[in-house]
Amino acid sequence: MRATVSLYICSLATAALLGLTVSGQAGSTAAREDFKILCADCHNADARGNGPLAKNLSKIPPDLTRIKQRAHGVFDKQAVYDWILGLKMTESHGTREMPIWGDWLMDEEIDGDTSIAEAKAAEKEVERRVMEIVKYLESLQVED
Numbered sequence: 001m002r003a004t005v006s007l008y009i010c011s012l013a014t015a016a017l018l019g020l021t022v023s024g025q026a027g028s029t030a031a032r033e034d035f036k037i038l039c040a041d042c043h044n045a046d047a048r049g050n051g052p053l054a055k056n057l058s059k060i061p062p063d064l065t066r067i068k069q070r071a072h073g074v075f076d077k078q079a080v081y082d083w084i085l086g087l088k089m090t091e092s093h094g095t096r097e098m099p100i101w102g103d104w105l106m107d108e109e110i111d112g113d114t115s116i117a118e119a120k121a122a123e124k125e126v127e128r129r130v131m132e133i134v135k136y137l138e139s140l141q142v143e144d
């Protein structure tokens with residue numbers, strides 16, 4: 001546990017450093033990887049929405065480079081974050097086609113660990129990962 005936490009802090013420090021050196025570029029490397037693995041099947045690798053799985057869905061995965069444009073020039077980080085985690089269910093229950101990433105990532109992070117301390121650490125890590133993905137998405141917004 002202690003080892004996990006210090007490793008975690010260590011990777012946070014690295015991420016912060018990386019963040020400084022690549023600021024202005026398209027998000028952290030980890031967030032880009034997460035996007036490729038978790039999101040690109042539906043939203044496509046370029047986030048424009050027509051991923052390989054899209055044709056199997058009843059709803060078209062939206063173009064994620066135009067979130068800001070659709071909201072008339074405002075990129076609402078909190079709303080995007082809540083949506084990805086599954087905290088914001090805009091439509092009636094059961095109609096969401098996108099996975100609840102908060103639950104999915106928690107399962108992955110916890111990975112058989114059951115203590116409260118580990119669950120809390122896992123929760124923090126999930127929140128951090130999703131916030132990185134949100135920042136990555138923010139960096140992809142088209143301006144027009």
Ligand code: HEC
Nearest residue numbers: 038039042059060061062067080084095096097098101133
């Ligand atoms: C199984 C396909 C699928 C996967 C995988 C997926 N999405 Fe989605 N996503 C959708 C669909 C479909 C919608 C439209 C709303 C709905 O689910 O009904 C959507 C909507 C969204 C929205 C709301 C956009 C808006 O303007 O309203 C965001 C943000 C988003 N996805 C981000 C992500 C991120 C980030 C990931 C990866 C962590 C991801 N999605 C993975 C299918 C998917």
